[in-house]
Amino acid sequence: MLKFIFRFIIFLIIVAGVAEAVLRFEYGFCNAPLYVSDPDFEYIYAPNQNVKRFGNVVRTNEFSMRNDAISPTDTTVVLLVGDSVINGGSMTDQDSLASGFLEKKLTTALKTRVRVLNISAGSWGPDNIAAYLKKFGLFHAKLICLVTSSHDAHDIMAHESQVGIDPNMPDKQYKVALIELWDRYKYLYPYYIEYYAGKIPLFFSTQKEIDPVAQKPKTDTLETEKPIDTGIRKTGVGFNPGYEQLRKMAEDNKIPFFIYLHPEISEVDMGHFNDQGDEIINFTKEKNVRLINEFDYHPSTKMYRKMDVVHFDNKGQVFLTNNLYPIILGYLKKDK
Template sequence: MNTLRLFLAFIVAFIIFEFILRFSFGFCDAPIVVADDQIEYLYQPNQDRVRFGNRIIYNEFSMRSLPIKEKDSIVILGLGDSVINGGVSIDQNDLATHILEKKLTDYYKKNIRFLNISAGSWGPENVFEYIKKFGNFNSKYFFLFVSSHDAHDNITHKKIVGISSNFPDRQYTFALTELTERYLIPRIKNSFSNSTASFIDKKNEDPIGTSKEFTTGFQDIYEYCNQNKIELIIFLHSEKKEFLDRKNNSQGEEIITFCKENNIRLINEIGIPHEVDIYRDNIHLNNKGQKMIADTIFNYIRHIKLIK
């Protein structure tokens, strides 16, 4: 009888814990990633999820943006990796691109979309392949968000979707299993390493593509913009160490040199006044950081009169 009671108590506890993980924290509701022969991978289209209290939306074109409805709106493309994607740590309403849509629409009294085309660990080559596949959505303005490491970030087509825990291709059956495999075990492993970042807040992407050569993605996007009469602006996001050192590292300098040689407009975050508390790890931004990017680009667009 005692054994039966213990067993029933365990089942009840398991069910309660499972419900708490699912409905309070969003376990078993992770954004799903799909493999792609050209792009490498992108988020599954038409997702609307709630994870750790944050709403995560991917529209019909796998953008982290609301669905595209108005064909006559002014379109700006925000292109990049997990920095502007925000991951599950940033609510849809707190994304820089979402904030910019609202601010620009209110300021110019026009329907303006600032679309978020991004995924964790994408480099310029991934971005270019996305544009080749889906087009430019009649945009005349590209904001390419990069960090110093993107100078050497190349597509490798290494299979990671469904293998790396950061690129799931299906939901877990049980929330407790997801908690254990995706969070508890890696955190225990990290506690035995020299990593100072928490598991949830550390860079939510794998270093899938690096080389000694400057990636061709920058040149490809630059030439595409020239051919299609699109204004290209590169936003160079600084890692926390660069911010503390008050200078870009050597790979960041390569990106700066590329922009100078090709007369590409560059916004270098090093020169933007902000505090270290915008970071949630060495590279990713919290809500305050997303707002900093939105405010910076909003003021930049007004200053150079990008939109008439």
């Protein structure tokens, strides 16, 4: 019996060692992109990072942008600002971001180096972005493009930092990959059990609910019913002040500004934006801000990540690039 227990312990140690190695070297555990808190715009990726996570490279420059370093010779600059839709997170490789594709295409077309600065963070609202730009400036930009979604209409800063508290916003690396796997992703397990097995066992019922940004919405409706909006709903009081702050900032500095409105999957299913999206559309009409409606480009849910409601996959990043490229090129040609 003792021999069996000893062998079983050795077996567990070997399995744990192999799992630890696979998690570290194959999936990038203990190598997550880190975050820093900020009193003005809440949080952002830590600056000057170069990590590989889930097979994807995440790099940030000295200003926490997902870009190469800023140079004094950067004279043709576009600010592409938004949330995780353009940031991509660790699920999107640095070379698969729309901002990078746009830099290359615009540089080739204009025969001069063009910078498309990716100023973004997961779950940022327009007020986070405005606060960032007030703090660091506009980087001599010739154009500002805000990529936003319906839920941003009420996604207002609470200035309650979750960096180092929320496992999705680490400020230091885990030392053991197996502990990180459990600690950071335990709230996902009930959802995956439900997704693959069709139900959640009773003993999972007290687990934290999955983040709605990562959860695929349920769209089961009767044939006679319209699709139900099951997208992300933020609870901030009033319309996000960041929209007007960005508009005013651009106006004061004589920089063209436009908004690109990106739908969630539930809205693609409905064929139109929800009531919060309508608030953004009404703002652009009232303030005479140019609106690019992604529905004009016929988005498909096949360009979104699996089990996700709002984020593009790599094909979606290309789709976003192709939509923005002629618009940005037109502005930059006028500026010459």
